[in-house]
Amino acid sequence: MDTALDLSNPEGALDLDNIRFQLIRLEDTITFHLIERVQFPLNAAIYDPDKLPIPSYNLALPPNLSLADYMLSETERLHSLVRRYDAPDEHPFFPQVLQRPIMQPIKYPTILHPNNVNVNSTIKDKYITEILPEACRDFGRTDRGETKENYGSAACCDIACLQALSRRIHFGKFVAESKFRKETERFVKLIKAVDRQGIDEAITNAAVEKKVLERLRLKAKTYGTDPSLSAAVNDRKEKINIEAVVKMYAQVVIPLTKVVEVEYLIQRLKGTEWE
Numbered sequence: 001m002d003t004a005l006d007l008s009n010p011e012g013a014l015d016l017d018n019i020r021f022q023l024i025r026l027e028d029t030i031t032f033h034l035i036e037r038v039q040f041p042l043n044a045a046i047y048d049p050d051k052l053p054i055p056s057y058n059l060a061l062p063p064n065l066s067l068a069d070y071m072l073s074e075t076e077r078l079h080s081l082v083r084r085y086d087a088p089d090e091h092p093f094f095p096q097v098l099q100r101p102i103m104q105p106i107k108y109p110t111i112l113h114p115n116n117v118n119v120n121s122t123i124k125d126k127y128i129t130e131i132l133p134e135a136c137r138d139f140g141r142t143d144r145g146e147t148k149e150n151y152g153s154a155a156c157c158d159i160a161c162l163q164a165l166s167r168r169i170h171f172g173k174f175v176a177e178s179k180f181r182k183e184t185e186r187f188v189k190l191i192k193a194v195d196r197q198g199i200d201e202a203i204t205n206a207a208v209e210k211k212v213l214e215r216l217r218l219k220a221k222t223y224g225t226d227p228s229l230s231a232a233v234n235d236r237k238e239k240i241n242i243e244a245v246v247k248m249y250a251q252v253v254i255p256l257t258k259v260v261e262v263e264y265l266i267q268r269l270k271g272t273e274w275e
Ligand SMILES: C=C(O[C@@H]1C=C(C(=O)O)C=C[C@H]1O)C(=O)O
Pocket: 020, 172, 175, 203, 204, 205, 206, 208, 209, 212, 253, 254, 255, 257, 258
């Protein structure tokens, strides 16, 4: 898969303004994917392999999967054939199903330090247990109940949401590398002391986080309304629970991005002269 981050030029890829531009761009992607998903009710059965078991036939996976896991793992298996997961900004939810690509490998310049940071299982868990229930919660409309006919469509929307959330959160590696190169001595000291709290404080930029949440609230409100309708009608027919989008970033996206930054930095000295 081609990546939106220009990885051919390592300097540019580690320029913090460039990375932040990508993070802002992903706000649109994530918000629109969530708007698509919340057309359907939560349809909790698609996340429960006991309620709706799907035989996986893949020895690397449990015999029965939830519909959501089945579709996500099959999507990743297909996408790995076209080398999606060779890109340093892509991380699989099911690494055990990846296949050898059918296309020539792309030689990406080495930008990040070797690491095994992957928080996708936490992303998926929080998406199912926190983000979706809040986003799907009906806001002022009648209860939509389950809609069995939309199980597949809802799971397809989930794949788009999860892949965009994973990219956004794992961009934390590029942010961390950029900050490490800017303040190497400071981070070497914190990493040698395995001071996760100190590293977290050092990578935190409260002003940027505040701006992210303010922008998300505005985007969710704007993207969730139809410009051709009056404000009164739009209030009644908003396409997305605005507070759910802000909460998603405040309670999941930003904290997990910082976990990725901290855990990437904890591994940063391995095999270097600082070790
Ligand atoms: C991503 C960055 O690192 C941290 C995480 C942020 C986020 O996830 O939005 C914003 C600011 C920082 O606290 C950054 O500095 O831009």
